[in-house]
Amino acid sequence: MKGIAHFSVGVALASFFQSAVKAGADGSPMYFILGGVFGLLPDTLDFKFYKFFYRYDIIVTPDPLDPDPQMIADGVAMAVNNSFVDKKPVRIKLNTIRMGSDLWRQYSVKFDIPCRKVVVSVGPVVRTDQSVVEEYSCKKKEAHSGLLCGVKPDYETETVADILDGPSFLMKPTADKRVVPIFIPWHREWSHSLVIGLLFALAGTVVWDVLAGMIIFGAFAAHILVDQLGFLGSCLLYPFRASLRTGGMKLIHSGDMLPNFGAVWFSCLAIFWNLYRALPWQIDSFNPLKLVFYGVLLPLVAIVLLRRLLSGHARSGTSA
C-alpha cells in the first residue's frame, strides 16, 4: 500500500483510544503523530535507510546508449546458476537505464519456467509517469540465457525495470533443487517484523507512557498486517524464525488506486467517528446513519456508477 494509506491507518488507530483523543483536544498532538509515524515507519526504514546499505554480489548496469539484453540475461542467469551450484544465496541488482531527466529505457526480465531460461526484452523509452514517448521509436531487442535449474518465483514471472531505482533479487536455493528469486529482498525483512514493532513499543513506553507504547505497536502491526494483502508478505517473527517469510494473500498491488484510497477514506471516517464520540455534547443534526449514508453509501454508489460509465465508454471506444 502507498505511504499515505499506512499513515492514515496509523492515525486512525490512535483515534480509537479515547485518552489520545482527549489529549489531542487538550493540545497534545503526540499520540496521533506517533500513530502516523509508526504506521509509515516500516517502509521508511527500508526505502530510506536499509536499501542503501544492502550489498549485492552482481550489479547489472546496461549501457544507456546501446543497452544489451544479452548482457542483462547473462547476469540474471549467472545469479541463478551460481546460487544453484554453490547452494548459497546470490544477490543481484538490475539498474535502470536513464536516458534523460525524465526519460528511461524500459526493459523486462522474464523467467521462462518451462523452458528454463531468462528472457530479457529491451523496449521503448518511457517518461517517469511510465507513458511511452512516441517520438523515440526504438527497435525492441530480445535475448535469452539458459538456467541450470528450475525457478520458483515468489512474486511475478516477469519484472519490468523502467523508472527510478531498478529491481533486485535474492536468488535462494531450495531443498527441491530449484531457485527462488526473492523480489527486492531488502524490503519487508526485519523492518516488517512484529517483534521489532514490540521493541519500538517498549521503547515508546519507556520514553512516554503505556498508551504511546500501545499506539506504536498497533500502528506498526497494522502496517504489517495490511501488507499481508499484497504479494510480498514479510518476515513476521524476525529475528526469531528469520527465514520464515509469509507469502502475502496476493489480493492487491501496492499501487492499486481503489484499495489505497479505500484505506485512506475509511481511516478518515473512523477518525471522524472517534472524534465525534469524544465530544462532550451530542450534535442533534448528526447520527451514525448519516455518517454511513454520506461517508459510505453515497461514495460507493458514485464509484460504481463511474466505473460502469467508464467501462462502457472504454468498450464503445474499443468497438469503434
Next chain:
Amino acid sequence: MIYTIIIYAAAGSVVSSILACIPGLHVYNVMGLLLLSGCMPGCPEIIVPLFTGMIVGYAVMSTLPSVFLAAPDESALFIVLPGQKYLMCGRGYEGSIITACGSMAGLFLLLLLAAPLAPALLSVAHTVFQPHLHWILWCVICFMLMSEWPKGGVLGDGGFAKFIDGWKATGAGLVTFFLSGLLGFILLYRSPIPSTVAFQNIMPAFVGLFTLPWLLLNIVSGVSIPDQKIDSRSNLGAVSFLRGVFAGGLGGGFAAFFPVVSGGVGGFLSGHATALRDDKAFLVSQGVSKLVYYAGGFLLLFVPGLGIGRGGGSWLMRGIYVPGSYHDYYLAMASMAIAGAVSLLMVGPLSWGMIKLIGKSSFRFLSFVSLLLVFVIVFAVTGWRGEFVMLVAAGIGLIPVLLGSRRMNCLGVILLPMACNMSGCGAKVAGWMGLL
C-alpha cells in the same frame, strides 16, 4: 441589482485574470491594496461579486505563469513539472487548456455538489474537528516530511557513500523545511516588515520562496522554449479527466476546509491518496484543486451557520462585510458562476497572448522583466525591508530547485509556526530562538 452583480463579478474576474499573469502578484495582495485605498463600498451587491470574481479569476488564470514562466504560487507547486513538460514539447497551450478544463470541473463540483451539501455537513465537521485542527496539521507536516523518498543512491554497491548520495535531495528537503520554518517564526514574532503593511507580512517570503528561484534559474540557464502550437485538442480521455477531478476535488476541499493547509499541500495529499500518476490527470487535478481551494475557501465564509473564513480573501472580506444569510450565500455562488464563465473564456486568449509574448522575446528576457516586476511590486508594498526578506527567502527557495528536493517544503514558512501556535507551544519555541 442583478446587472450590478453581473458587472462586478465579471469585472473582478477580468481584472484578476489579467493580473494573475504577472508572476509574484497574488490576488490577496490586490484585494488588500484595494481595501487600503479606501474606495471599496460596503454594500454586499458590489463587494461580494467583486471579491468573488477576483478570487475565481485568479484561481483559474494563475496557472498561466506556472506553465509558461515556471513561476508558480504556493498552490501550484505540483503543476510546474508536468506543465513545463508540455511547454518544452511545444504544447504549453494544450497544457493550460487541460488545466482550465480542470478549473471548469472544479467550478461545477463546487457549485452543484459541495455548495448544496455544505450547510448540512460542514457545520458538523467543523464542530467535530475544531479542537483537533492542530494535530491534523502536525500529521500533515509529518507525512510531508516522511514521504519524500530519496532520489539518488541508485548506482554502486551498498554503503555510506550510497546512503549519502541517496539522502542529498531528502536531506535538502528537510533543511528547506526547517529553514523556511525558522523564517516563518521570525516573520511572525519579530517581523522586519513595517506594521502599517502587516497584512502583507508573508508576501515577500512567499515571492522569494516560490517565484524568485525559478525566474533566477530561467535567467541563468538561458533555456529556450520551442515554438508553441496553438491547438486545444488533446488526448484527454474520460478516465484521466475523472481521476483528475476526483483527486483535485478532494485535495482542494481538504485545503479549503482545514486552516493553514494550502492548495499545493491538498493536491499533494490527494495525489498520494488516489495514486495519481498520469500527467494529464495531474494537470486536471491541479486545475480543480486550485479552484476548489481558493473559491471554496472563500465560499466557506458565506455558508450559513458556519462562519469560518479560510484564506486571505475571507479575512479581507470580513473587514468590511460579514455575510450571514442564505441571500449572501446564493449571491456568492451566483457570482462564482458568472466569474468562472468569464475567466474560462479568457484562458484561450490569454494563453495565446502569453505564447506570442514568449515567441517575440527570449525566455530569458521575459524572466528578467518578470524579475524586475517582482522586485518593484514587493518594494511598492513592503519597502526595502520586504526586499531583504524576499532575498533571504529566495536563498532558501533555491535549495530545492538546485538540489532536486520538493519545493513544497518551503511551505514550512507557515506550516511550522502555525502548527506550533495552534498546539500552544509557539511562544515557547520563539523564546528558544531568542525572538521574544
